[in-house]
């Protein structure tokens with residue numbers, strides 16, 4: 218392995234261990250896991266008992282708005298009056314960052330990271346900044362050809378490159394341009410806008426994949442928290458920060474370590490016994506692989522249990538129209554559509570997902586995740602459609618379905634089944650094609666992740682179709698039982 222990478226790890230680890238108040242267990246080590254596409258990670262060198270403190274990060278070592286010298290240099294910018302509570306996973310105002318120059322915890326941390334990066338050797342965090350990645354595999358950085366591999370995944374619409382560009386233009390660049398003497402130390406060449414854009418994207422992606430919400434989870438201490446500069450007391454919002462070493466932990470849906478947020482320090486502890494050679498893993502939450510890819514730039518087999526797929530209402534509506542409204546005029550159809558959309562609760566698409574138990578207190582999962590039903594809201598919207606059809610287009614079938622529960626259920630299930638099939642056809646390749654592609658093993662890393670995401674969505678669509686078919690079979694056997702009972706001789710029926 219190249220010496221620069223190893224040297225970076227060595228310098229970072231020594232720097233971390235020398236921090237006042239930091240601890241680092243002698244039986245763990247930061248390792249080069251690039252061979253399995255996981256960058257750096259932390260491995261146990263010997264068996265470690267449950268509840269062992271693996272490492273401790275003093276809060277003074279966290280890189281954030283409260284610790285960086287940038288806050289004292291441009292205090293006005295750090296007045297959080299305009300904070301809209303941007304979280305770990307989303308980049309600032311969704312509804313047009315360009316409309317406001319007020320900062321939020323997300324944009325402030327981007328500014329802090331740019332500032333510290335530009336200070337070079339003078340930054341307190343230099344050995345740490347040196348091990349943060351310069352490039353990312355998140356779809357934000359994919360070419361149009363690479364993005365096209367996601368096919369019909371709803372992830373494509375969530376990449377958010379344009380929103381991120383707007384946010385950088387409105388909130389990051391103007392601050393740097395207005396305070397160039399602060400950001401560019403003497404002797405350091407100024408960066409042009411294109412270079413600053415690239416740097417801001419890099420720091421935004423670093424925050425997305427590395428930053429922590431600095432909550433204080435000591436619930437007995439709520440009152441004291443109000444004066445704690447680490448925790449914003451307004452509406453329970455927290456501060457975003459970069460936590461050296463805690464963010465060297467990779468993660469999976471089954472994990473063996475947890476970061477506790479204490480008053481003076483954050484500690485990583487073992488949730489269960491960890492064997493020598495095992496990787497120490499944190500948890501990013503029950504995320505579908507698509508979301509893991511969007512935020513962190515990787516996918517794992519264990520996260521596929523949380524995969525989701527979106528079913529657009531348009532597809533269900535088209536199937537319903539084919540069943541109840543073939544004779545409608547264009548204007549009747551428009552009115553039905555409008556009426557359904559006029560409802561405050563109208564949803565443009567529905568997220569299908571499996572039921573899955575949470576990981577237990579030791580970070581382990583038991584039992585399979587299963588597709589156990591369609592979203593209740595989809596059923597409600599179907600009823601709203603029938604109501605609109607009855608009212609506007611005088612649909613006889615809709616009127617009958619409104620009063621006949623079995624007929625209504627069958628109509629619903631048939632329409633949803635056809636919509637699920639139509640949804641599957643929106644992907645350019647079939648599930649079987651994709652499995653063959655995976656097996657052939659000649660995909661690039663990004664292609665493989667895209668194929669994994671679309672396979673996950675197609676598998677879920679198939680599971681949803683099987684569930685609907687079972688429901689339809691059940692409905693039919695119920696109906697034939699009722700018919701048989703109705704046809705049976707009265708005396709026999711009484712005995713039953």
Ligand SMILES: C[S@@+](CC[C@H](N)C(=O)[O-])C[C@H]1O[C@@H](n2cnc3c(N)ncnc32)[C@H](O)[C@@H]1O
Pocket residue numbers: 253254255256257258348349350426427463464465466467468469512513514515517
């Ligand atoms: C908080 S960092 C963890 C440390 C990181 N591996 C590094 O070298 O700096 C999160 C990043 O690590 C990688 N990562 C985390 N868990 C992973 C896993 N289970 N498999 C592959 N990569 C993983 C992803 O690139 C992710 O964006």
